[in-house]
Amino acid sequence: MxxxxxxxxxxxxxxxxxxxxxxxxxxxxxxxxxxxxxxxxxxxxxxxxxxxxxxxxxxxxxxxxxxxxxxxxxxxxxxxxxxxxxxxxxxxxxxxxxxxxxxxxxxxxxxxxxxxxxxxxxxxxxxxxxxxxxxxxxxxxxxxxxxxxxxxxxxxxxxxxxxxxxxxxxxxxxxLPLWKSRTDEKEGGTEPKCAEAEQKQTDQTKAAPSKALSFREILRIKGAPYILITFFAYSAMETTTGLWASSYLVQYLLMEPEKAAKFASFFYLGITVGRFLCGFVADRMGDKALIRLGGGIVGAGILLVLIPFPVTTPALLGLVIIGFGCAPVYPAIIHSTPFYFGKENSQALIGIQMACAYVGSTFMPPLFGTLAARIGIWLYPVVLLVFEVLMVLTSEKLNRIQNGSGTE
Missing domain, CATH: 1.20.1250.20 (MFS general substrate transporter like domains)
Structure with missing residues (x-):
């Protein structure tokens, strides 16, 4: 089954x-x-x-x-x-x-x-x-x-x-009968790293679901605003990267449109391949380590795009690296939600996370387009770096809050 x-x-x-x-x-x-x-x-x-x-x-x-x-x-x-x-x-x-x-x-x-x-x-x-x-x-x-x-x-x-x-x-x-038979089962997760964390997760996942939470109640959950901002920043960064990569390569690096489109698509290839490979190490590393690793790789890729090298190869390689770094972040944030906030709150949190992700992916790329039209497409890696830093800072703030409450 x-x-x-x-x-x-x-x-x-x-x-x-x-x-x-x-x-x-x-x-x-x-x-x-x-x-x-x-x-x-x-x-x-x-x-x-x-x-x-x-x-x-x-x-x-x-x-x-x-x-x-x-x-x-x-x-x-x-x-x-x-x-x-x-x-x-x-x-x-x-x-x-x-x-x-x-x-x-x-x-x-x-x-x-x-x-x-x-x-x-x-x-x-x-x-x-x-x-x-x-x-x-x-x-x-x-x-x-x-x-x-x-x-x-x-x-x-x-x-x-x-x-x-x-x-x-x-x-x-x-x-549908298969879904119902799975309700009370859970394949063993890998995030807890000590006895206190294991006990906390056990207490959370066994908690009986209560009434549906309002948006205000969700924001009052300890650490919830930080994971929402993390998800918003990640989605804004990922979508802005994919949408404007070709324009940056053509307008700023003066690359041929056909070649630019080809290399811009490698960003999405990096995400897909990266998620496939991450599946082999995800259980051993844990969600927190995957988010940190992904954030570090994304930062390295953005720097390759940002630094004005005399040739375009580093920027092209940077787009692939950004995609590869993005790969573990989205799945790991989602998978860590029950661990951070408890089974009884996870559906409410994940629903709001999805909404924040859609807000970031819907409104931030057009906003960057407006900035690029008025200031210049050279802002592309700078804006990506801003989203990347915001994502890392809020994610680490969430970790510190959870550490303070005995999560690890």
Whole structure:
């Protein structure tokens, strides 16, 4: 049963990544057929992001009432329906309407799945599962590109992915009994480092879930604001890195656009490969060490981009290193949440963490674009370094708070 449910969860993580790159890969064709400005993709993206933020805030209540398995299945069904709606939409306004259930489904499944894995599986599975998210995110542009290349149109690309999501939804509903049988089990974690920490984690994870927490109650939990800021800073840094890498290489380092796009994509390759490799050492190192290691590697990569070398090779290598350093941070922060704040609070915390991540990834890259337009694209590594330092400082502050309360 354990292996079967794990396979279902891996499949669910692929479904989580599948829709993420569809809009970007299909929009160059979509906007001309819809007869709207190219910039209107940002409107759809903002609606989707708003939906994910809202559903993340309410994920604690939903999961407590219906369970992680049902929330995941219904959320994937919601995104499948929204993607089908995209495939039959013939106007920009219909796409905006379909973007609402799209975002609501994505945010709920993200928070529910991450909390379930953090509670019931070890750190290595969290790394590998997020690697599988990357598989889904990488597969959707190929599906869209195949449909466009065969002359089937962007709508067929959305239709194809929606059919895949429907199949996954059916599997998720069939697997609901497996989720219930796993509720009271947990694969042994690796974070505690001493007897006091082991006892604290035991007390936390055995605590009975109480009522859903309000946002104000969450902020009052000791150390909670710091992990939220850490997640915000990380997501802002990761998304800003990926979105503006090509522009920096072309406008500041004067690289050919084709070559810049190729090397910018290596950033995401570094994340995917890094998460796969981290899975082999995650249980031995522990979440705290993974976050510190990732932060150090990211800092080294940013310095390679920041320092004005006479050749572009260090900057290109720096982007790959940043991606590799990003790999363990997101999964480790999620997986450490029950350990830091207790099982009874983890769903609430992870839901707000997801919301903070979406705020960072939604608003910070456009804000940097505004700064770059007014001041210069040379700010790119400086802004990344600011987010990196903020992430490290708040993460270490959280560790000191937990150390003071006897976590280690």
């Amino acid at each position: 354990y292996s079967l449910l794990l396979a279902v969860i891996y499949l669910a993580f692929i479904s989580l990544g599948l829709p993420d790159a569809l809009l970007g890969s299909g929009w160059p064709t979509m906007y001309t057929q819809l007869q709207v400005p190219f910039s209107y993709a940002g409107i759809i993206s903002m609606i989707i992001s708003a939906g994910t933020i809202v559903s993340s805030f309410f994920s604690d209540r939903l999961t407590r009432k219906f369970g992680a398995g049902l929330v995941t299945a219904v959320s994937v069904l919601l995104t499948a329906g929204a993607l089908f709606g995209f495939s039959v939409s013939d106007s920009f306004y219909l796409l905006c309407i379909m973007a609402i259930p799209y975002g609501l489904g994505a945010g709920a499944v993200d928070a529910a799945l991450n909390n379930y894995v953090a509670l019931h599986y070890s750190s290595r599975h969290m790394s590998w599962l997020h690697c599988f998210w990357g598989v889904g995110a990488a597969a959707s542009p190929y599906i869209m590109g195949f449909c466009l290349g065969k002359g089937l149109g962007w709508s067929r690309g959305y239709f194809s992915v929606s059919m895949i999501q429907i199949v996954i939804t059916v599997i998720l509903f069939i697997s």
